[in-house]
Amino acid sequence: MSAFDRVNAFFVTLCILGTASALPAAAETRGFVVSLFAPASASTEGDCSQGINIPLGQQYALDLLAAGYTKEAVDKLAEGQDTTMFGGFNSSWGRAVVFRTKINGKPVSAWINPAAALDPNLHMVDGKYGFGFNLDGNGAASPTGFEDPLTHEKGVNNQMFRAMGCFTVFRGDEKGILTPGAHHQAWTIVQNGMPAWLISISGDDLSKDGDVTVTFDVAVEHVERDAQSQVLRDMTFRINADRRSHHEFAAELKGGVISLKKPEDLLAVWGEEMFMPTLELRSMRMRLELRPDGALHGMMGGYMPWKDAMSTGLQANMGIHWIGLYYNLRKAADANPDPKTGENRDISTAYFIDAVPAFAVAPDKSKKVARR
Amino acid sequence: MLAPHSRRNVLRGMLGGTAVTVGLPFLDCFLNSNGTALADGRDLPVYFGTWSQGLGFTPGYWEPKGIGANYENNLFLKPLDPIKHKVTIFSGLRAFMDSNPLNPHGSGPAACLSGGHPKAGVSMPTVDTIIADSVGTTTRFRSLEVSCDGSDGSQSARNATSRNPSEPSPLAFYKRLFGPEFRDPNSADFTPDPAVMARQSVLSAISERRAALNGRLGASDQARLDEYFTSLRGLEQQLTLRLEKPQPIVGCSVPHTEGEEDPATHGTLITDTQRDHRLFARLVAHAMSCDQTRVVNMMFSGGGGGSPLRRQGLSMTYHVSTHEEATDPVLGYQPQVAWFMTQIAAAMAEYFMTLDSFKIGDQTLLDRSLIMYSTDVGRAQIHSQENMPMFLVGGAGGRVKTGLHVPASGQTVARVGLTAQHVMGVPVSTWGTESNMTSKPFTEILA
Amino acid sequence: MTLLSKVSGTRHRLRRCLSVAAIACVLAPLPGITIPDASAADAQPAAGPAMMHLLSAQQYRQIIDDTFGPDIEVNGRFTTETRRAGLLAISSGVTSVTMAEMEAFDNLARSIAAQVTDRTRRDYLIPCKPASERAVDDACAAKFFEATGRFLFRRPLTTDEVKIQVEAAARATEKVKNFYEGLSLSLASMLASPEFLFRQEIPVSDPAQPGQYVLDSYSKASRLSFFLWNSQPDAELLRAAQAGDLNTPAGIAKQVDRMIASRRFEGVVRNFFSDMLRFDDFGNLQKDATVFPKFSLTVSSDAAEQTLLTLVDLLVTQHGDYRDIFTTRRTFLTTTLAAIYGVPLVKSTPRMEPPSWQPYEYEEGNPRAGILSHISFTALHSHPARTSATIRGKALREVFLCQTVPNPPANVNFTVVQNTDNPLYKTARERLTAHSTNPACAGCHKITDPIGLSLEKFDGSGSFRNDENGAHIDTAGAFNGKPFSNPLELGKVLHDDPGATDCLVTRAVSYALGREIADGEKPWHTALNKSFADDQYRLPELFRRIATSPEFFRTAEPQKLPVKTAASSN
Structure with missing residues (x-):
């Protein structure tokens, strides 16, 4: 009866009227909560002409040879060990793999000092297809451009896919279907504990073509799951009062697909520490489709700090050669050069995004910005 | 008289596989005509066990076709076909994580076996210890834990910090069970337990007031009261039996041993694990048949890097295969991983069939047992905590229906553990923590 | 004349919907069964027996x-x-x-x-x-x-x-x-x-009426406390029993007032309605997650609580009219329930805490009025993957009107009703109409389906829908000759139906006594019905009337049995 006591004290009807002051008055607003956010991988047969990267244990053995171990020494270390376990400090194998790096002749952890570790030169995608957007504006002339396998737009930039696409766990398919890989794992794991990401679409009439506003916010609550373990639809979320994660973009709705009017910067969408501390996409593009079942499905792309992209693989600590990924991303980075070193700091990316209907309520609880 | 113990002759006798059960004769004369209880009215024991293994079964390829009885086993569980009429499969279960960090191969077992996630300072006893505290107090061993992959890994724990270690060596296990400390149940010395005497002495207080109750009741209420007193007498009788020297144990047989080759020491091939599992299975069956324990935890193999099962001629371990092997676009699953999964299902089937080959009257050890199968992940590739397979195997002495497929989509794995506790008579209404908390056993399987 | 008789103290079974009887069901609507006036038949009708409850x-x-x-x-x-x-x-x-x-x-x-x-x-x-x-x-x-x-x-x-x-x-x-x-x-x-x-209740001779029996003082105390508190007598009640206070109307009234004023009374109201509304069935409720993914275990456990909170608030806290349970727009929701009802609701607790209950009021005209629109009715009385107008109609009659609807006869082909993918019959109404061309079934379906069909816009999980398979859902029907076009109007019809309040009185008296009403207690039941109306259908008043009635403590003459003597019983 405690629930009764509590609720009885304030029997008031929730007042959910009007719209948030920051938004232009719109006749229709639909709210969504992001249910999937994962790197867009468009893997096709033979797109890693040098082959898919070899299993971790074998690569570590090569790393040890490169670090100066003899074949016999490596075999001895590996005997009876799970050679994929880099972090097994209680085994001589694990210690050797981690401390194969030296600084000033002193062994240091390769994981803490990746730049001091040798580049294993792992394979990168060199095929024709990749999902993404023409971020650099060079179109088909872009030397690193892919062709989008669904839209067949040429010159789309997605260097993150180039860097990651030859790891088994990051492979998808050309139809945009994700295999359950590292990105998937990282997302599903963190999603249950991270503040939900909210999107709302406002316009005069979302059943017709016209101007719309796309809003990004971070919620106080995390997503809930339904009986199928999918993100529960029609949940209510409170918008986080921290406005740094609040973004509004002018967009256009055409044929049920929403795209931005111009490239925009999406900065500091608060995420989850291990996976993606903040989501930053500069010069962002998007293509979001309003589906008949009420969900939102599409792709977002832009430039993100390549070190942030590393975090995607951090949770998924198996099947990814961490040092190899570090070097691949660093080498593939294609924007925002460091004025001192000339090295690019950002990398072009594209992410698949799914969102399901949700209610979003402004922090003061009295105003609703989006109705499903 | 037992032969001297050496790994060699224990294993010879065990691996021989035929007619190893000599030892004490079957004493069916002590059974009642149904073979369900001792002739003097004592119920035969009901045993509880866990059978656990890491890396689970790939979703989509183990869930049976059909609901309820007479289901059809899916690809990876085909090896269970010969015994499936005694295997109840729960599909669609989920280990809720709430906001707990994922321990890739630890969170699943925690949820399945202790109903939640360990937190600092919070005790999380596993279900086998709870049941052992309830049913295992009268036997020599409250519970037995064995591990088949050469490690002493165990998923049985009284709390977050005290784990019951597994015995990895069949030879050491044999010595522990049937070595010098093993006492013939017929000749064991006996001292009555004063606590039981005390319990018995107070129950007479109830009967002493019976006269005052009678005489003011209608016929139907009088009959109800009579039934109460019949039940009370049954309870008193149980206590009386516990104060008497134990009867010879029906079906108790001690493994027979003869000399032969000592197999190679334990390697990392799955065949090594299968061999030890086979030895353990028979030893466990003997231990149960002699009522040395009522609770047995069998761990076939762990899940993560700690248990590197290998296949002859394959460079990647089973664990690594789950993460790295590509999914075959035609088959729809990872072929090497599938091979391991089928091998493991076959081993599981062998365990159940071993228990089913030990007769107690017209029942088998499996009929008198409830074995709970659980694993660590739903889809090993991504450490998913969804679609976790769990089974309850055996008839628990007629307390459960067997051979059912129970879809339980999106429901907590803890419901199976709660069901097991109810079947085993543990007084518990609600079990588990956070979203895994449940007060709903699967009543549809209760007989 | 109604098809079904109202129940007044006794149960009347509809005739079996089988073969010959089925034709009676179809062709010969049962006349309203008149219950003989028991009090007229026997000057001193027998009370029910003293009880022994586990x-x-x-x-x-x-x-x-x-x-x-x-x-x-x-x-x-x-x-x-x-x-x-x-x-x-x-x-x-x-x-x-x-x-x-x-x-x-x-x-x-x-x-x-x-x-x-x-x-x-x-x-x-x-x-x-x-x-x-x-x-x-x-x-x-x-x-x-x-x-x-x-x-x-x-x-x-x-x-x-x-x-x-x-x-x-x-x-x-x-x-x-x-x-x-x-x-x-x-x-x-x-x-x-x-x-x-x-x-165990002990009957003793009634000193005021020789030849009649009443409960002894301590049995009276127990009957009161188990009825009004669902627990044992407290010290004060035991004292009153010992002092003989419970042998006078004033003494009883004083205790009853005290007990109803206690917060424990709410617990009894919850217990009573959980029982009457069959919420124990939630323990066995299964939904097909592929069809109703929102229907999680959380929803299942919250659904009953929603209705209980609604009822306690309406009937105890607001001291409202029982009939309003069919029309009230006020309820309580959790965020998970709000998601399945499709309305916004903000948690009031910090993140990560279990969801708390929030009061919620639907706007005027929203179909979610009355507890029949709650998941605890619509989903509880549905199949795992689809609705059932028949089951809902049957449940409504049995739960709220105390009628008994027979189970379907054996050997009936339900294919037409069960196949929701049949392009010929897109809605439940179309499927049931096709099914009911079978005369063996039509009679009974006439009793259950019209009211069940009015709730068809609530799907098998309790979510709202306007269409089924693209076809508009028609929620019109009639009950006891009163037409309605949607569930809101059905709620109003039930609100005004005397059968609903009569049934509540029946259930309350049975709950109080722990047994069915005896023939000799029918006049008491009739009197309670009248006083319930006089009291504007306030539930606490009904419980007070029952607990302070002399009939509540009256029992039949104890049976004399050839019981074992004290010596032989051991």
Whole structure:
């Protein structure tokens, strides 16, 4: 009866009227909560002409040879060990793999000092297809451009896919279907504990073509799951009062697909520490489709700090050669050069995004910005 | 008289596989005509066990076709076909994580076996210890834990910090069970337990007031009261039996041993694990048949890097295969991983069939047992905590229906553990923590 | 004339929907059955018998809580009760204790007794200290059993009874050499005894009316407390019984007022409606997650609570009209429930805490009015993957109108109804119409389906929908000749139907007595019906009227049995 006591004290009807002051008055607003956010991988047969990267244990053995171990020494270390376990400090194998790096002749952890570790030169995608957007504006002339396998737009930039696409766990398919890989794992794991990401679409009439506003916010609550373990639809979320994660973009709705009017910067969408501390996409593009079942499905792309992209693989600590990924991303980075070193700091990316209907309520609880 | 113990002759006798059960004769004369209880009215024991293994079964390829009885086993569980009429499969279960960090191969077992996630300072006893505290107090061993992959890994724990270690060596296990400390149940010395005497002495207080109750009741209420007193007498009788020297144990047989080759020491091939599992299975069956324990935890193999099962001629371990092997676009699953999964299902089937080959009257050890199968992940590739397979195997002495497929989509794995506790008579209404908390056993399987 | 007779104290079965009888169902609508006026037939109609009830799980828990405090854990499995005449509360009057239950009660008793006497509690739960913890202390044991026993046995213990417990404690103490363990075992034997587990009502001759029987004072106290508190009498009620207060109307009224004013009364209202609305069925409710992914276990457990909170608020807190349960727009929701109802609701608790209940009021005209629109009705009375207008209609008649609708006959082909993918019959109404061309079924479906079909816009999980398979859902129908076009109007029709309030009175009286209403009690039932109307259908007033009626304590003449003598019974 405690629930009764509590609720009885304030029997008031929730007042959910009007719209948030920051938004232009719109006749229709639909709210969504992001249910999937994962790197867009468009893997096709033979797109890693040098082959898919070899299993971790074998690569570590090569790393040890490169670090100066003899074949016999490596075999001895590996005997009876799970050679994929880099972090097994209680085994001589694990210690050797981690401390194969030296600084000033002193062994240091390769994981803490990746730049001091040798580049294993792992394979990168060199095929024709990749999902993404023409971020650099060079179109088909872009030397690193892919062709989008669904839209067949040429010159789309997605260097993150180039860097990651030859790891088994990051492979998808050309139809945009994700295999359950590292990105998937990282997302599903963190999603249950991270503040939900909210999107709302406002316009005069979302059943017709016209101007719309796309809003990004971070919620106080995390997503809930339904009986199928999918993100529960029609949940209510409170918008986080921290406005740094609040973004509004002018967009256009055409044929049920929403795209931005111009490239925009999406900065500091608060995420989850291990996976993606903040989501930053500069010069962002998007293509979001309003589906008949009420969900939102599409792709977002832009430039993100390549070190942030590393975090995607951090949770998924198996099947990814961490040092190899570090070097691949660093080498593939294609924007925002460091004025001192000339090295690019950002990398072009594209992410698949799914969102399901949700209610979003402004922090003061009295105003609703989006109705499903 | 037992032969001297050496790994060699224990294993010879065990691996021989035929007619190893000599030892004490079957004493069916002590059974009642149904073979369900001792002739003097004592119920035969009901045993509880866990059978656990890491890396689970790939979703989509183990869930049976059909609901309820007479289901059809899916690809990876085909090896269970010969015994499936005694295997109840729960599909669609989920280990809720709430906001707990994922321990890739630890969170699943925690949820399945202790109903939640360990937190600092919070005790999380596993279900086998709870049941052992309830049913295992009268036997020599409250519970037995064995591990088949050469490690002493165990998923049985009284709390977050005290784990019951597994015995990895069949030879050491044999010595522990049937070595010098093993006492013939017929000749064991006996001292009555004063606590039981005390319990018995107070129950007479109830009967002493019976006269005052009678005489003011209608016929139907009088009959109800009579039934109460019949039940009370049954309870008193149980206590009386516990104060008497134990009867010879029906079906108790001690493994027979003869000399032969000592197999190679334990390697990392799955065949090594299968061999030890086979030895353990028979030893466990003997231990149960002699009522040395009522609770047995069998761990076939762990899940993560700690248990590197290998296949002859394959460079990647089973664990690594789950993460790295590509999914075959035609088959729809990872072929090497599938091979391991089928091998493991076959081993599981062998365990159940071993228990089913030990007769107690017209029942088998499996009929008198409830074995709970659980694993660590739903889809090993991504450490998913969804679609976790769990089974309850055996008839628990007629307390459960067997051979059912129970879809339980999106429901907590803890419901199976709660069901097991109810079947085993543990007084518990609600079990588990956070979203895994449940007060709903699967009543549809209760007989 | 209605197709079904109203129930007034007794149950009338619809004729079996089978072969010949089915034709009667179809072609010959049953005339309204008139119930003979029992009071006219017999000048002094017989009251019902005195009862012997086995404690329910809830009562057991509440009693332990009341006697020893809420920190005593009561962990045990109680036998599932079966519903009789619409209530689980009636079945406890016919069940006994099997061997397995005896073991369970004994285990539970020892676990509770051990907690009562453990170091942390003995100082305040045991009114004395033994001379030595390792030895027998009869005086201290006697003090404990006298103080505790009167609550457990719901009356003072006789000298003999105290002596038996004290001696038992002494025997046990000698064996285990520990006073508290001995005391604990003796207490456990009390908790496993029939005097505790069964509440036995004792009839005595009515001094005011020779030849008539009433309950004795302590039985009266128990009947009152189990009815109004679902627990044992408290100290004040026992005092009143001892002082003879319960033999006067004024004395009873004083106690009843006190009990209804207590917060515990809410618990009884919850218990009563959980029972009447069959919420125990949630334990076995299965939904197909592929069809209704939103229907999680959380929804299942919250759904009943939503309705109970709504009812307690309306009927107790607001002191409202019972009939408004069919029309109220006020309810309580959690965020998970709000998602399945499709309305926004903000958590008021910090992140990560369990969802809390929030009051919620639907706007005027929203179809979610009345508890028939709750998941606890629409989803509970549906199939795992689809709705069932028939099951809903049957449930509505049985639960709220106390009618009995027969189960379908054997060998009926349900294919047309079950196949929701048939392009010919897109909506449930179309499917049922096709099915009901079978005359063996049509008669009964006429009784259940029109009201069930009006709820078709609530799908099998309780979510709202306008269409089924692209076809518009028609929710129009008629009940007792009164037409309605949607569930809101159906709610209003039920609100005004005297059958609903009559049924509530029937259930309340059966709940109070723990048995069905006896023939001789029908005039009382009629009188209660009238006073319920006079009281503007306030539930607490109805419960007050029942508890203060002389009929509530009247019993039939005790049966004289050739019982065993004290000597032979042992």
